[in-house]
Amino acid sequence: MDEDFSNFSIKRQNIRTVSLVVCTLVYLLTGAAVFDCLESPNEAINSHILNSHINKFQQLINITDVEFENIYKLIIRKNHFKRNPQWEFGGSFYFCTLALALIGYGHSTPNTNIGKLFCIIYILFGIPISLIMFQSVGERLNGFLKYTLRKIKLASFRFYKFKNKNVSNKDLIVTEFMLTLVLVVTASYIFSVYEGWSYFDAIYYSFITLTTIGFGDFVPLQKNNYLKYNPIYVAFTIFFIITGLTILASSTNLLVLYLVNINSEEKLRKRIWLKMKKQEQIQKMLIGDVISTVNTQDVVTYLDEKPNLAAFTEDKSVCSCDDIFMCYKLCTNKRKFDAKNYFKKKLNGVNIKEQRYYFSIKRKPLAKIEHISRYFDFKTDNIVQEYNEIKYLRKFANEQNFKLNKISRRESF
Template sequence: MKKQNVRTLSLIVCTFTYLLIGAAVFDALESEYESEYTRIYEEEENFFKDHYNISTKEYEELRIILWKAMPYTNNSRQWKFPGAFYFSLTVVTTIGYGHSTPQTDGGKIFCMAYALVGIPLCLVMFQSVGERLNTIVTYLLRQVKKCFKLKNTEVSQTNLILVAGSLSIVVLTAGAAAFSKYEKWPYLDALYYCFITLTTIGFGDLVALQKGDLQTNPSYVAFTLIFILAGLTVISAAMNLLVLRFLTMNTEDERRDELEAAAAAQTAVRLDGDVITANGNVVSGAQESPEFNDVISVCSCSCYNLCPINSNKQRYKVTREPGKISHLLPMNSIKSKEDINSCGGDSNSISNYYSLSRKRASV
């Protein structure tokens, strides 16, 4: 089995194994918490129903009203230009928090068309910017190696991955510190928000720019937008390098196989329609071809074992698979059966014929 097939199968197995491990860990961490808080909220719900004499149906209607009114009661106008720009960014970057969604039919139709064009455009843009970033990092690393007078100044993909990973960590930690300050979040929640945002997972449980009117704090809005764009560029560059590293492994294996096949083809010898490689393996069987009629291909070693090929015209081929390619005279042949008869018809006569008629081919 080829290395590429083995690697693909291994990736499939590892992916499903990783999913199973993730499910088991999340189950262990979150299941008990979910059960506990389900019990607590049910007790509070029953308390409000009994205390204010609210029926279950009325309570459900109140819950829906509160849920729908949430975006409109936090003093944050989401569909003025700053909020609309923020929403557009979350669409084309596929973050999709879900904190605000189009409610009109026209808005929904435009959102689909806008995303259809904007997502590929954004992906290509981040890919191009990431490549330029990697080029700059490569140049800087080469100059640093020259300054330290290292013998090897070439920059490998591993070097780029390490640098991109370090930049990603810096962006995540610095952004978490800023959002922890502005949003009054615990640092871990802010770091979680930055990671979920820049990896475009976008759960929407934590969303920046939801406190107060966006138009009253333009500097913070600008910082958030720039952070998302710059952070996505750095994270995309790191992810692309990791993916590229795995893709080049497959490409290198395929190229190696092609080179080996080309080298084998160059060193192969065709013997009466059989292609025999340097290790003595017959690759293809004898083929009936008009240009080989009345031709006998002869082994140059001491075996000289000839047998007739079933054909209307008398032809012979070597029955022994030689162990080395030097045993073969490529395409050296006796043009007719009469040549063998004139030499006596035995293997020694054939050898004498070859020694007199032509020099042995060097292989």
């Protein structure tokens, strides 16, 4: 039943993520089409006016086409003006992607009033959609990476003997950092080839883009009319932006969860320490609780109902552990203690009232979580549950008329 519900929840999350991706894609296509209709006619008029001024200037100073082209390239490089059309469908789609990704190079901006008004409305509704989409895709990416890493650990367990086969948030953060590094290194090489940048400048552009700073000093797709005649390169550039931002969004979510878990663990330790400190004040008066057993079968029955208390592994001695729920006399190094069989063996045919068995709660309350975990096989979150089970054991002893006696000091084991 739980497995079916879990599968249904995963399918619902996948459907939600796909729906957000499709919705964002449709929103981008719609915006590109509208900007193409609004800005392309004005851009064509401005381009015609610019070309007429260029021809007049060329005739006035009487220079060759090659010399004029060199001067023109120098002016464009100095002032970051772009000669290629920016508001055809490919350029409009690229502009919408940068706007919703909060990058904004500033290489192209709406010039008409209606285009500016539509840009305000478009971004106002588009940014929430894109942020939700990036977050949802990032969560699915985290789930996929966690599943993959777990399979890898299980497959290589026989060779490397991993102590922990679970995948933590720290493992996912490291993996996604490596994916981002691979993406930046690969994309920078392609940008350096197509744009003519140095490899260091390409890495600089990739970093500025994925951090959504977008200075605009390096902008791809502005040479050789790539926006119109090289759709594969345009698709790669958009893929680089969306994929990189998705990985960074998922990494940010994991980092926030990692910090929150650290804070929660510190609060849990503090709360447990306060409880242990209060218990220590009580234990100053009761150094040890001696319980004279009345009925062996009651103890064995209780241990049958609580199998996790029936056996545990000690290191040196149970009494040397900071957190103790049962002490007994026969303590040896690295020995498996089966409480159920021990009671049967020692108490069968013997005067039970003369036998003493110590049940102690937090003899040394100032325990560290890591130290306790070495003696008992449970996680940090289960410490409070184990503490409650200890109190339940004391309540059981009282209900079975166990006689509690106070002693002045703890017997040596």
